[in-house]
Structure formats: structure tokens, C-alpha cells
Amino acid sequence: MEPDWTSLIEQARQAARRAYARYSELQVGAAALTDQGRVVTGCNVENASYGLTLCAECILVGNLRLSGGERLVAVAVAGPDGQPIPPCGRCRQVLVEHAAENGQLLTADGPIMITALLPGSFGEGFLPDRRASSQAVAGPVGADLRAAIQAMPKVALHDHLDGGLRPQTMIELAAAAGHDLPTTDPAELATWFFAAADSGSLPRYLETFDHTVACLQTAEALTRVAYEWVLDLAADNVVYGEARWAPTQHEAGGLTLVDAVRAVGEGLRRGSAETGMVAGQLLTGMRQDHRSDEVAQLVVDRVDDTIVGFDLAGPEAGFPPSGHAAAFDLLRSHGCPVTIHAGEAAGLESIEDALERGARRLGHGVRLVDDLAAEGPGEVATRVAAEGIVLEVCPSSNLQTGIAETMAEHPFGQLWQAGLPVTVSCDNRLMSRTTMTRELTLVAETFGLGLADLQELQQRALAAGFGPESVKVAVAERLA
Numbered sequence: 001m002e003p004d005w006t007s008l009i010e011q012a013r014q015a016a017r018r019a020y021a022r023y024s025e026l027q028v029g030a031a032a033l034t035d036q037g038r039v040v041t042g043c044n045v046e047n048a049s050y051g052l053t054l055c056a057e058c059i060l061v062g063n064l065r066l067s068g069g070e071r072l073v074a075v076a077v078a079g080p081d082g083q084p085i086p087p088c089g090r091c092r093q094v095l096v097e098h099a100a101e102n103g104q105l106l107t108a109d110g111p112i113m114i115t116a117l118l119p120g121s122f123g124e125g126f127l128p129d130r131r132a133s134s135q136a137v138a139g140p141v142g143a144d145l146r147a148a149i150q151a152m153p154k155v156a157l158h159d160h161l162d163g164g165l166r167p168q169t170m171i172e173l174a175a176a177a178g179h180d181l182p183t184t185d186p187a188e189l190a191t192w193f194f195a196a197a198d199s200g201s202l203p204r205y206l207e208t209f210d211h212t213v214a215c216l217q218t219a220e221a222l223t224r225v226a227y228e229w230v231l232d233l234a235a236d237n238v239v240y241g242e243a244r245w246a247p248t249q250h251e252a253g254g255l256t257l258v259d260a261v262r263a264v265g266e267g268l269r270r271g272s273a274e275t276g277m278v279a280g281q282l283l284t285g286m287r288q289d290h291r292s293d294e295v296a297q298l299v300v301d302r303v304d305d306t307i308v309g310f311d312l313a314g315p316e317a318g319f320p321p322s323g324h325a326a327a328f329d330l331l332r333s334h335g336c337p338v339t340i341h342a343g344e345a346a347g348l349e350s351i352e353d354a355l356e357r358g359a360r361r362l363g364h365g366v367r368l369v370d371d372l373a374a375e376g377p378g379e380v381a382t383r384v385a386a387e388g389i390v391l392e393v394c395p396s397s398n399l400q401t402g403i404a405e406t407m408a409e410h411p412f413g414q415l416w417q418a419g420l421p422v423t424v425s426c427d428n429r430l431m432s433r434t435t436m437t438r439e440l441t442l443v444a445e446t447f448g449l450g451l452a453d454l455q456e457l458q459q460r461a462l463a464a465g466f467g468p469e470s471v472k473v474a475v476a477e478r479l480a
Contacts, residue, residue, distance in 0.1 A: 145450075155241070365392065390423055393415070423460055
């Protein structure tokens with residue numbers, strides 16, 4: 001990712017103009033490019049008690065953590081005149097802590113490595129080892145574990161095709177389709193999707209798909225997005241992934257359901273051939289459109305060789321799985337694997353209904369925490385554990401839809417401690433501005449999981465994957 005230093009210095013200059021510098025009168029702004037391609041900014045905020053002054057770099061990092069928590073690839077610090085300003089000692093330590101491996105800072109003499117700001121800097125290596133066992137104390141993940149998570153082969157079970165578009169791709173596809181987007185600037189569009197999805201409401205979250213789906217009404221668009229879906233996951237060292245999407249939402253351009261499925265299959269095959277990642281598609285029936293039997297028939301007929309199973313998604317309230325009994329009976333009679341979104345917006349009754357329909361996995365399933373009590377798990381949780389029904393937990397997405405206010409309050413910790421079969425996925429990488437590495441890092445730093453725990457999650461996810469066993473055996477060797 002090549003930084004646009006001219007743009008960054010201009011954004012730093014604009015940020016400096018908003019600084020609160022009534023004591024020193026030195027206005028400073030900072031702008032940084034993250035490893036997810038977005039820009040964060042900050043400005044200095046002074047205080048009459050001088051020691052409480054916050055530098056622009058510190059506020060930038062605070063905004064970084066608040067809005068996504070990625071790594072800093074390129075940083076520019078400047079005053080209103082646009083001239084680079086060197087960070088103070090404290091800010092050098094802060095930038096080093098949050099920099100990407102090859103992160104750079106713009107100086108008056110050109111870019112330099114951020115690590116060069118503070119040779120021999122203080123870091124986690126000087127602290128007592130809190131991860132000597134898998135029962136680590138929760139806290140910030142150090143550089144070594146973070147690098148190990150990035151490099152670790154991963155399995156993505158719950159990743160929506162129409163929730164993982166690249167912003168630039170969406171802009172190009174929308175232009176071709178004559179669809180108006182909120183903005184045609186890639187960085188601004190990425191921020192818009194994150195903000196729109198960050199509402200605390202599942203129905204509001206789902207509205208963001210009006211834009212992505214509108215861009216995916218041709219075979220060419222579906223093939224391109226499926227291809228890029230594989231490339232983007234493979235770049236995060238995902239070795240096995242299942243792309244879930246609803247064919248019935250892609251007929252506006254004249255595609256048949258079979259044509260749409262085959263277009264996605266073509267993109268997945270191209271991506272797999274290029275990266276070596278194993279990719280399959282989960283065909284999704286939508287709760288609210290009452291066409292799940294048509295989608296189930298596509299799975300039974302296996303109209304494309306990348307099809308691995310069936311999913312039911314959409315608003316839980318008012319649309320229970322029992323309303324799609326015909327589809328589930330058909331799938332069950334042909335031995336087709338099923339996962340169902342349940343226990344996300346609705347409670348235990350949704351999970352129970354999903355289990356009765358033959359679900360082998362639960363999309364999210366985090367409301368199962370309501371069946372955990374001090375005296376032990378209830379009937380539903382006991383059944384999930386006994387039958388090995390895997391939970392596809394998506395932490396960042398769950399926070400956005402109101403399941404918890406903070407990661408510390410997320411049900412993952414209780415579900416993990418109770419020994420329930422949890423896994424971790426992204427759900428919608430565009431809407432949550434996230435990656436598998438970031439999601440795993442979140443659970444590691446919040447709940448104290450060590451690398452061995454995270455590897456166990458990958459092995460469990462692969463075992464629960466719906467792909468052919470012969471293929472999964474080969475992938476398992478990459479996880480070992």
C-alpha cells in the first residue's frame with residue numbers, strides 16, 4: 001500500500017487548524033493511513049495545567065482505537081503551514097506501539113521508518129510474560145503475538161460475500177449500474193459503511209446492504225467480487241473460507257438463480273487457483289422473502305461445484321426458521337449441511353428453533369449466554385455442547401448490532417469459559433472495517449487467549465466446515 005504523502009500532509013494541515021493551542025499557539029495536526037486503507041486524524045489539545053496537554057499524535061491514536069484499531073502504515077504531522085513537525089518523545093513511544101511492521105513517518109527530509117524514531121524503545125519484551133500459559137491475563141496484545149496471529153493460517157466460516165466488497169470496486173460497479181452511493185471517495189465510503197452499520201440495531205445494520213446488493217446484479221460483478229473476496233481473505237492468511245450470499249437478491253439485472261450461483265463459483269475458483277485458499281459458497285435463503293425452498297433446491301442439485309451448504313439469514317424478529325420448514329425438510333432428506341443465523345437479535349427460542357431444523361452451526365448464537373447460570377448450563381446450552389453445534393461468533397459485528405456495549409461485555413468470554421464450541425469470524429468486513437486477524441486479536445486481548453487457544457479455534461472451525469472431507473484433510477495439514 002503506497003501512501004499518498006501529499007494527501008496526508010494536507011489532511012494533517014487541515015486538522016492543525018482545529019487544534020486547541022491557546023497557550024503555546026503551536027497548532028499541530030496529524031494524519032495517518034492504516035493498514036486497512038483508511039485515514040485517521042488528530043490535533044493537539046492544550047490545557048491550562050500544561051502537563052495535561054494532549055499531542056496530535058496521541059489523539060490520532062485514540063481515534064484509531066475508537067474507530068477500528070488497525071496499524072499505522074504512514075503518518076504525517078504538520079502545522080497549518082503544512083511543514084512536517086517531529087513528534088515529541090512521548091508521541092514517538094505511542095507511534096511505535098501502534099505502527100505497522102513497515103510503518104513510515106514523513107519528515108522534512110522525507111519518509112523514515114517509525115521504528116527509527118525510538119531505537120531500543122521500551123516494549124512488551126520488558127514486561128513480565130503474562131502469556132506463559134493459555135490462561136493469560138486479558139490486556140493489550142504485544143507485537144510478537146500480533147505478528148503470530150497475522151501469520152497464523154485461519155478459517156473463516158461466517159463471511160458474507162456482499163458484506164466484503166472493496167470500496168473502490170463498489171464505486172466502479174455502482175457507476176456501471178447507475179446506482180448512487182453516499183460518496184465516490186473510497187476512504188469516505190469505507191467510513192460511511194462503518195458508521196451506518198455502527199447503530200446498535202440489526203435492522204439498521206442490514207440497510208447498508210441496499211448499496212452492496214445493488215452493485216451485484218450482473219454475472220461479471222458477482223464473479224469479480226467473489227474473486228476479490230478470496231484474494232482479500234487469502235492476504236490475511238485465511239486458508240479455508242465459506243462465502244455466504246443470497247441468490248434471490250441478485251435477479252434485478254435479469255440473471256437466473258443458477259446463472260448467479262455459477263458466476264460466484266467462477267470467481268471463487270479463480271481466486272482459489274491464484275492463492276491456494278480453499279473457498280466454497282453457502283447459498284443463503286432470506287427469512288423475509290419466502291423463497292428458501294428455491295435456494296434449498298439449488299443446494300440439493302449442486303448447480304455449481306463450489307456449493308458446500310445452506311444458510312438462513314435476515315431479520316430474526318417475526319421470521320422464525322420454522323417458517324421455512326419445507327426447505328429444511330428437503331435439505332435434511334438429501335443430507336445437505338445447514339447453518340442458521342440464530343441467537344443474534346432474538347433469544348433462546350431462535351436457537352431452539354434452529355436446532356429443530358437441523359442446524360449444524362449457528363450464525364452468531366451468542367444469546368446462548370442467556371442459558372448459562374451459576375449452577376450450570378441450561379437445556380439448550382447443554383444440547384449445543386453435547387451435539388457439537390458450532391457457534392460462528394463475530395465480535396465486532398455483534399457490538400455494532402447491540403449485543404454488547406464493549407468487548408469486555410461480549411458473551412464470547414462466558415461461552416468460551418463454559419466450554420461451548422465457539423469460533424470467530426468477521427461477518428461483514430466492510431461494515432465492521434475488520435479482518436480475521438483483527439477479530440482474533442480482539443478476543444485475545446479481551447479474554448486472555450493465547451496463540452494455542454486461537455489455533456484451537458481454527459481447528460474447530462475447519463472441522464465444522466461444510467467442504468469435502470478430503471479437502472479439509474489437506475487444509476488441516478496447513479493448520480498443524
